Amino acid sequence: MILTQRFARTALVAALLLVAVTSTRAADGFKVSAEKEKEQIAILRSDAPPQDKAIACKKLAIDGSSECVGDLAKLLSDPQLASWSRIALEAIPGTAPDEALRKASESLEGNLLVGVLNSIGVRRDANSIDLLTARLQEKDGEVASAAAVALGRIGNAAAAKTLRASLADSRVNVRSAVAEGCVLCAERWLADGQAADAVALYDEVRKTELPKQRIVEATRGSILARKGDGIPLLLEQLRSNDKKLFELGLYVAREFPGSEIDKSLAAELSTATPERAAFIVQAMADRKETVVVAAVSKAAASGPKPVRLAAIKALSAVGDASSVTPLLETAVDADEDLALAAKATLAELPGDKVNTQIAAMLPNAKGKTYPLLIELVGQRRIEATPALLKAIDSSDKNIRQAALLALGETVSLRNLNVLIAQAIGTKNADDTATAQQALKTASVRMPDREACATELAAALEKAPAASKILLLDILGDVGGEKALKTLSTAAKSNNPQLQDAGSRVLGKWASLDAAPVLLDLAKTGPAAQFRNRALKGYISLARRFAMPDQDRADMCQKAFDLCKDTTEQKLILDVCRIQPSTETLKFAIKLMKVPELKEDATQTTLVVAQKLGAKGINVGEQLSKAGFEKVKVEIVKAEYGAGATQKDVTAIVKKQAVDLPLITLAAEGYNASFGGDPAPNTVKQLKIQYKINGKAGEATFAENALIVLPMPK
């Protein structure tokens, strides 16, 4: 559902009017605060620095009333505070701000005057017509342009009269702003039901010598304001030699209301150049509710190639069952581009009737169309199992294999055994790989994976040795309780090949339900290499998946108890690094007591501590308990950057320094921690000059490296 565009009636007007209304009935709704207003007025009247007055203005935008307008108005001539003042003056309802802005406009000039005129426009102050009319004649083109746009925003008859008279202004930039104002006026009139007046004004702009974009805007308005009578003008744009106007035609063709335009666009296809017709077809297809499908189908069937390609593609969105037969013909066309486009569209054509038609055509299909229909059955997942089962017995290899693949996409659990039989014992050796691919596709698609796994497990028992591995792999893809149990059994069987396959698949399992199975296999597996594989799989689960911190720490401990060497133990330290928490920090600290792991565990502890520090978690106490001695750290200077581009980050690093040589940052990564990237696309370093316990040291760190200050010698 695309929303109706109400751009013609600008929300600005509605909003401002409503704001004005709500201000008078604020007793029924939420009120502004007179008390807060007083506080801010006091700041404006004080000797407070400009930044405080700026904030006061901002707050008065919410709580100000006519009481503060005088104080705000005084700031309109202040180059620093004028913009802040206008934030409040634009927002406060009532006539006082309008009067203040009008009065200020009398004495200001340059940008300050432009700002005030802009605010008058935003407030749509109808009492400003005279002053804006005068300012429209200003020598300063920026002032005149601001006045023109403000008049456009006011948009009443008087404003339009002034603007019309100024369309002949000799200055191009002012004329352009006047035209902008005229278009705003016309838009408002159209929204108010004055379509004829709007058309006249749009057309007046169109006839004026202006920058092309203004003409584009007026032409669009003129077409839409004419409603049904705007079609000839729209078609004129589609025939224009001007690229911008042709583009406008394509744009408006999509937003033009009603269905008459669809017929006109269809007719236009026969006269437009092929390049343009290709774009017009796309515009037609974007009008899904009213498009003349027959015209698009006709363009798809014959004619210049660019138009055919565009039309074929368009049918994928707007075509129907009537498109199937001609597209099938094109899909076997000798022209490869056309054939590919037609195939792609056939796969996407919307509607159940399309599926019904394809299924009905399949049993009697012949020649090139037969494998194509089979392929479509698979792509569109059409239920046509009997016809596909017949096709897998075809003497034509291409037909057989297309049918197997289509079965993979469509077969139900009831007929899965057909694919299993083909995959583990096909009549044709040529079809084995295809059948296996189809079985995998079908198996992972089954909604009831437990039932699917039961079928596969049953087949496993009877399958020849070579096929058992395949079935175990597919069970791994299917997942679930039954698959886990079957793989566990295989991994603990007496058959070395099944042990290998079972432990391999389990070792790559990608959900936590395998954790107890892997732990058991790691303890009781039939051979060391498979126990080792299971242990690695178990650790991998701890590393990869979300779980409570304590559960992860428990997994780390259980894995650690089974580790046979430091290589395996270091994998557990990886878990701590990747999944930092207070629990994994405790675990890493614990491993610091294992002599052969001390160095790695210490490094891990610091990494985890830094990551936790970045999340605002205080780790100082734990580190102190772990034996990291407290030291006095003073940061002398810190710079981050590359080459001559260095950012002084001393204050940030100082703030993060504690009584440890580790500096934990406030965010992940140096750029985020140091307020941005000082040298984009360049390798950067962090250099720190510091003192530890009074001794001076200096260290350099590669971008995003752990920051551990070496003890000065």
Added chain:
Amino acid sequence: MANNAMQLPRRRFLKTALSAAGAAVMAPTIIPSSALGLDGNVAPSERLIIGGIGIGNRGLYDLGCFLEQSDIRFAAVCDVKQARRTLVKKMVDDKYGTTLCDMHVDYRELLDRSDIDAVLIATGPNWHCTMSMAAAKAGKDIYCEKPCTKNIEQSLILRDTIKRTGRIFQAGTQRRNLPHFAFACELARTGKLGKMKKVFAHPAGMASMLSGWLPAEEEPKKEEIDWNTYLGPAAYRPFNKALLNGFHFEKGGGFIGAFGAGGVLEWGSHCVDLCQWAMGDCEPPIEYNPPKDGHLIAKYANGTELIFREKEWIPLGSCPVRFEGETGWVEAGDSGKMVLSSPELLAGRTVLEIGGYPATFHVRDFLDCVKSRSQPKTNALAACNAHIACHAANVALYLGRQVKYDNKTNTFIDDEPANRMRSEALREPWRL
């Protein structure tokens, strides 16, 4: 909950190179560019001429996405910072093997150029709307980074001006052109999850991002940093280098904490946009409540709740969304993965898994629409509606109470303080 859910990536996703994925998912509504002679050797006269304004960190990424396209020529860069102008020129000239990329300090010079068809606007959010309006009035099509507007009024004017000028506008909310997010939205939009009950969006925090009036520092030479132009439509304050982070400067509404805020808008412009796409590109919610227990709850006219929350997400990467209907749910994030309440929702379809937040497809969508004049995925109307929802949520956040919004009048109901936050005057001489 996450552990019981069907982990689709494992079962169904194809891992495909980005380029291949692009070929598979882009150009949904237009004819193959090859048919128009737009692939490979594109005639110079057929190329779209692009200019870039405010090309910083994200802008450089966007620029890379534009430069990948063979049917454009990037002709000029405009930036108030000399270092950035020089960097972009080098990047572009290196790409083309020329020295032709022009540099401008004043964006109006760039917009005045008749050779430029479209602009990439990647300034800080302070400038986004004002500059987009100027570009539209200058006859340029616009790819504008998000957040696109600073308040409700700007959102409406953006929508109306783009229509009035007949321009193509694409907000830089590229997730609409990523397959898994698009699929998740499609599930919700087409009723596969049943009647929608709740949609969830992740804000980048709900705190203020201050960028106020800091102590004056010595202003750099104008050639190095043009401070006046950097300030642009923002109310005056003296130079302070801490304010030069355009990403944060004046982000998000201009009133929170007195100087602007951004968390809700920063990610909300992405996540809320997706939520509203999932709801059929609906109008913004009509009721907004201040945060309670970490949830800021808004309510659409049909009763569906939009919930901003920072926690309780399945770990699927940044900018996650979740859509809950009466019969199913889906959650997706920047990892490229999604989790469904049931594999049946996939209906056998393969959804490409593209992690991170690549904008290549979004840029391509924009360029295709510049040529065809069709509406891109995140057009001005969609962007307007998403931004209004974020701004209105910010109003509830600031006032610390419920506010009710009328989509017909685009005003808060019986709520003068809230209505006064709908807009904010621009510094002279700027106007929308």
